Amino acid sequence: MGVEFSTSQLESAAIWAKKIKKSRTSNAFNWGRKHSLFTYPFVTACCGMEFMSVAGPKYDIARFGAEFPRFSPRQSDLLMIVGTITERQGPVLHRIYEQMTEPKWVVAFGVCASTGGFYQNYSVMPGADQVVPVDVYIPGCPPRPEQVLDALIMLQERIQESRGHNQMLEIRRTTVKENTHLPVVS
Amino acid sequence: MSQALVTELMDRFEQVTSVSMGQDAVVIVPRDILLDVAGFLKEKNMDAPVACTVIDWLGKANARFEVVYQLRSTTQGYRLRMKTPLDSEDLVCPSLTEFWSGFNWQEREAYDMYGVVFEGHPDLRRILMYEEFSGHPLRKDYPKDKRQPLIRRKAVTNV
Numbered sequence: 001m002g003v004e005f006s007t008s009q010l011e012s013a014a015i016w017a018k019k020i021k022k023s024r025t026s027n028a029f030n031w032g033r034k035h036s037l038f039t040y041p042f043v044t045a046c047c048g049m050e051f052m053s054v055a056g057p058k059y060d061i062a063r064f065g066a067e068f069p070r071f072s073p074r075q076s077d078l079l080m081i082v083g084t085i086t087e088r089q090g091p092v093l094h095r096i097y098e099q100m101t102e103p104k105w106v107v108a109f110g111v112c113a114s115t116g117g118f119y120q121n122y123s124v125m126p127g128a129d130q131v132v133p134v135d136v137y138i139p140g141c142p143p144r145p146e147q148v149l150d151a152l153i154m155l156q157e158r159i160q161e162s163r164g165h166n167q168m169l170e171i172r173r174t175t176v177k178e179n180t181h182l183p184v185v186s
Numbered sequence: 187m188s189q190a191l192v193t194e195l196m197d198r199f200e201q202v203t204s205v206s207m208g209q210d211a212v213v214i215v216p217r218d219i220l221l222d223v224a225g226f227l228k229e230k231n232m233d234a235p236v237a238c239t240v241i242d243w244l245g246k247a248n249a250r251f252e253v254v255y256q257l258r259s260t261t262q263g264y265r266l267r268m269k270t271p272l273d274s275e276d277l278v279c280p281s282l283t284e285f286w287s288g289f290n291w292q293e294r295e296a297y298d299m300y301g302v303v304f305e306g307h308p309d310l311r312r313i314l315m316y317e318e319f320s321g322h323p324l325r326k327d328y329p330k331d332k333r334q335p336l337i338r339r340k341a342v343t344n345v
């Protein structure tokens with residue numbers, strides 16, 4: 001007589017096999033995603049100068065696979081919010097975020113995009129996270145290129161671990177879908 | 187140089203008074219004769235509209251607002267500043283766009299930020315703030331951190 005498994009054991013083993021397979025493939029996808037970020041630079045103010053130096057040959061963001069700025073949100077998956085965001089720009093920024101392809105990530109570049117910076121007045125939004133979910137915030141006015149590269153590496157780690165805002169929502173959505181056969185408890 | 191112009195202006199219009207402010211020639215022009223004075227200055231080669239703005243003297247009993255026009259003559263090389271006091275109950279000022287069309291957007295900005303209505307302006311709309319904005323943000327009694335958001339993200343919970 002060999003080893004016997006109960007039905008429930010077999011079922012849970014099958015579920016685990018599925019989970020493992022899924023996590024392996026998502027690992028591979030995430031590895032591909034994190035090394036081929038297509039940036040959409042939403043440049044509104046002085047931080048743009050520092051963004052250019054990061055993109056230029058000296059600091060060379062190309063080493064991380066993110067060298068290719070796309071000037072259409074539909075072709076990009078990393079939104080770089082570079083500079084001051086005013087209240088008037090809020091709907092525009094939100095629409096650009098919605099147009100981007102999924103999965104997508106957002107980096108707030110500089111204190112203005114992160115918190116509104118030193119502007120406390122009628123026109124400046126207190127941080128771009130009022131309208132879009134932000135994954136990584138970079139402090140500094142403007143930040144040094146090293147900080148930007150550091151943030152990019154942090155973002156890559158998040159992408160690999162599926163911890164991007166958008167990816168987490170994705171996981172939540174699929175879980176909800178799988179459980180639709182369950183009775184609704186009110 | 188511009189002193190001669192100021193003297194000529196004051197001879198022509200009795201209600202115009204001059205105030206000394208450093209080296210700049212500054213005249214105070216009542217609202218009723220602003221258009222006449224502007225026409226006179228236009229004929230005197232004041233051809234460049236430099237700036238139009240408003241000063242808010244919060245707490246001043248009457249004439250809380252003051253519309254300031256800065257003019258320059260590119261041929262003669264001198265400058266002149268005109269100030270028109272306005273009462274906060276009656277914030278209407280004649281528009282000078284018919285003499286200097288360069289004041290078009292500047293008067294729109296003054297309207298946007300201070301709420302001064304420029305009579306005779308061809309297109310008096312807000313220029314910097316959005317249409318939904320209520321109030322005039324550069325007035326001294328506008329709360330300094332009052333924001334009027336157009337859009338706010340819903341808080342994402344349970345992620």
Ligand code: SF4
Pocket residue numbers: 045046047082083084109110111112113117140141142143
């Ligand atoms: S953080 Fe500083 S450098 Fe960047 S946009 Fe704001 S004011 Fe300009």
